[in-house]
Amino acid sequence: MASANSLREKLEKISPSEKTEQVIVQYFANPLLYELGFDDLEIRPQFETGCGKVDFAARKNTEATDIFYNSQKNPYLFLEVKSRTYDLSEGSSTYEEAVDQVKGYLSRERSKSAKWGIITNASYIQIWRKHGKVVHPATANLSINPDNIETIVRDLRNKLENYERALTICVYNNKGGVGKTTTVINLAAALAAKGKRVLAVDFDSQGDLTRSFGLSPGEITLTQCLKDPKIDVHSIIQSLSYPINNRFPYIFDSTLDISFDIIPRDPELETLTDSQSLAYIQKGTR
Ligand SMILES: Nc1ncnc2c1ncn2[C@@H]1O[C@H](COP(=O)(O)OP(=O)(O)OP(=O)(O)O)[C@@H](O)[C@H]1O
Ligand SMILES: [Mg+2]
Incomplete structure (x- = not known):
């Protein structure tokens, strides 16, 4: 050049x-x-x-x-x-x-x-x-x-x-019980109700977000996807849809179901050490 x-x-x-x-x-x-x-x-x-x-x-x-x-x-x-x-x-x-x-x-x-x-x-x-x-x-x-x-x-x-149009929001705090999972669920639902396309990713080893929706990982897990660059990330995404509890009609005019996507946590995730995770990211897999 x-x-x-x-x-x-x-x-x-x-x-x-x-x-x-x-x-x-x-x-x-x-x-x-x-x-x-x-x-x-x-x-x-x-x-x-x-x-x-x-x-x-x-x-x-x-x-x-x-x-x-x-x-x-x-x-x-x-x-x-x-x-x-x-x-x-x-x-x-x-x-x-x-x-x-x-x-x-x-x-x-x-x-x-x-x-x-x-x-x-x-x-x-x-x-x-x-x-x-x-x-x-x-x-x-x-x-x-x-x-x-x-x-x-x-x-x-x-x-x-070729800018990515999605905004990534990470909800993180080392302290337990401070409302991280609650924030993620409500933020995802509120954004979806406002018509945004939302993908929630459960990176928490406890998997409360995944459990709260009664989900479990599919055949291919988040860990496998992180390790193997050939796996298409779409194969681990699940879709959720549930009726809106519209207590805030002045905020949400939607009468439709709330729908958003989620990547469930899988138990193997916690076996990855920080240095291993970093190695996968540095290899450019994700
Ligand atoms: N704004 C709030 N007002 C009152 N209670 C709340 C609020 N946000 C969360 N809670 C309650 O606090 C408790 C902990 O919330 P949550 O599980 O979201 O925290 P967390 O940070 O994800 O916890 P953990 O560290 O265990 O993952 C739950 O019982 C939840 O219902
Ligand atoms: Mg939590």
Whole structure:
């Protein structure tokens, strides 16, 4: 990929302690936007979000009459650029500030159409995704260098062009009896009643969620599916449907049954140690 190599070459030219944001803009941020598939008329520098100016906003031009550079309407992606001396390592207070900044940009009325926020200082890069009112990390905060930039940019572009529309909500707490299972059941039912497609996954070794619906795993289990990348995840999903107890007609207008999908817990799951589970994930199976 010749063009990504040129991004690599540009990255090589930036000093590890580059203090000037403008250098990062010119040698990294602008070429990065080109690599992510935007051209000059699809990129607007210093875009006013209603919560301050973000370094770049971008959006594909779909009609000849609506050129984003001119109209500045319906931004799709924001890119916030920092100098290399601005610490973007995770946990630093400056990283937290930059994250808050991008969340702020994405949450304004003027940015309603914006789905993505990227933060970079040419040493780190992280992309955030907005889903409704929730802004969540779509990648880890990735450390970048000339050797990995090509792969990272390819993955980012892939994410932008084929983004997953599902929002994953994890209900987790080490303390017992605090309402985790109850939350999952009610959240799944409420979202389903509002017309969302919901998949509940029982990763709890106790399997209360699975038991509360009187389910047991089918022929293929969650553990087998996690271990074997050839198993199609659809083969372990079960569908539930039950009449709605509509005590909240002002919230749910549905008179239909509530339906959502569930992946039941299976007893073998707890035999997987943390390191084994991690190994399966690192192998890229799931
Ligand atoms: N908002 C609530 N108000 C009152 N009682 C609740 C509430 N949420 C849950 N409970 C009750 O608290 C108890 C524990 O709830 P639940 O089983 O959901 O917790 P849990 O965190 O999943 O527990 P465990 O750690 O055993 O998996 C249950 O009896 C449940 O009915
Ligand atoms: Mg529970």
